Amino acid sequence: MSADRKVVIIGSGPAGWTAALYAARANLEPLVFEGEPPNTPGGQLMITSDVENFPGFPDGVLGPELMEKFKAQAERFGTEVKSQNVDKVDFSARPFKVESRGETVTAEAVIIATGANAKLLHVDKEAALMASGGGVSACATCDGAFFKDRETVVIGGGDTAMEEANFLTRYCTKVTIVHRREEFRASRIMVERAQNNPKIHWELNHTLDAYLVEEAGIGPLKREQVVGVRLKHTGTGATKELKTDGVFIAIGHKPNTDLFKGQLDLDDVGYITPRPGKAATNIDGVFACGDVQDSFYRQAITAAGTGCMAAIEAERWLEEQGL
Numbered sequence: 001m002s003a004d005r006k007v008v009i010i011g012s013g014p015a016g017w018t019a020a021l022y023a024a025r026a027n028l029e030p031l032v033f034e035g036e037p038p039n040t041p042g043g044q045l046m047i048t049s050d051v052e053n054f055p056g057f058p059d060g061v062l063g064p065e066l067m068e069k070f071k072a073q074a075e076r077f078g079t080e081v082k083s084q085n086v087d088k089v090d091f092s093a094r095p096f097k098v099e100s101r102g103e104t105v106t107a108e109a110v111i112i113a114t115g116a117n118a119k120l121l122h123v124d125k126e127a128a129l130m131a132s133g134g135g136v137s138a139c140a141t142c143d144g145a146f147f148k149d150r151e152t153v154v155i156g157g158g159d160t161a162m163e164e165a166n167f168l169t170r171y172c173t174k175v176t177i178v179h180r181r182e183e184f185r186a187s188r189i190m191v192e193r194a195q196n197n198p199k200i201h202w203e204l205n206h207t208l209d210a211y212l213v214e215e216a217g218i219g220p221l222k223r224e225q226v227v228g229v230r231l232k233h234t235g236t237g238a239t240k241e242l243k244t245d246g247v248f249i250a251i252g253h254k255p256n257t258d259l260f261k262g263q264l265d266l267d268d269v270g271y272i273t274p275r276p277g278k279a280a281t282n283i284d285g286v287f288a289c290g291d292v293q294d295s296f297y298r299q300a301i302t303a304a305g306t307g308c309m310a311a312i313e314a315e316r317w318l319e320e321q322g323l
Contacts, residue, residue, distance in 0.1 A: 003095035005031050006323065007314055008107035010086050013043025014300040015290025016113030017070035018307030024077035026315045031080045033100060041083060042067035043115045045300060050133055053142065054300055091263045091283050108323050109285045109314045112272065113307060114256040116291040120249055121155065125211050135226030135246040140164040144171050147246045153178055153229055155208055156250035162190040164250045169199040176201045176242065178208060180234050206231040209239055255292050271295050279310035287314050
């Protein structure tokens with residue numbers, strides 16, 4: 001049985017589009033399922049305003065604009081795109097089966113680039129403030145430099161929250177960690193490192209109850225900007241306001257791997273675990289790239305790099321199979 005496609009790519013973003021670009025230039029005619037709401041076509045950068053750390057853009061670039069360029073470049077070389085979610089996959093035999101909207105596409109190789117989503121608080125105005133660059137972020141490495149000489153808040157009690165807070169002190173005059181308990185999920189050494197940092201302050205037994213905002217900018221650049229937060233005590237319910245210029249949510253990420261449970265090797269949190277130093281998974285012909293297999297770096301540039309790896313590995317694997 002011959003497959004409909006040599007390569008199907010599930011997901012978009014920097015990893016998926018880079019994999020598509022390399023696969024298309026290798027004449028593999030890839031088909032990309034870029035996703036549709038509630039999944040975000042183009043990945044996390046579609047809800048990111050200014051991107052200043054992607055090489056080649058000295059003046060920065062808007063996240064959605066960067067993803068549009070990625071997509072256009074992949075399409076230029078013959079990538080076909082379906083703006084659909086994948087509902088089911090079957091990796092039990094080749095060719096592999098990928099089902100979307102009741103239709104099944106078969107593929108000799110599959111590249112997975114479904115990403116991971118930052119866990120959010122879902123407090124009123126949060127999504128809009130993240131999308132507009134209004135002072136809410138889930139990535140200190142990405143956005144910390146925007147808060148030079150300002151005060152910020154970090155929400156969370158795990159290693160990620162401690163790392164984000166320590167990182168932000170390179171730029172910020174004050175960083176306040178808000179955590180709902182007195183105990184931390186973070187490792188002891190990470191908590192001690194934060195406790196020993198004179199720029200880090202603490203609001204324990206509190207949750208974020210509301211974002212306090214003011215209008216900033218003029219004309220088409222007008223937007224709401226964080227100027228503070230309202231905190232709620234987890235015991236008494238009492239509230240208080242805290243002035244801040246930005247809020248970093250650091251309560252973890254969820255990899256988008258529900259489709260692949262029971263078929264691919266996943267770690268305890270749900271990330272795909274490829275073979276060491278490779279994009280190849282435990283199933284020959286299935287490859288993974290980007291944040292769906294990376295809980296450490298989570299950067300656009302590293303995601304793009306692994307997309308390149310996945311496409312090159314897929315091309316060589318197909319060649320070895322005589323396909």
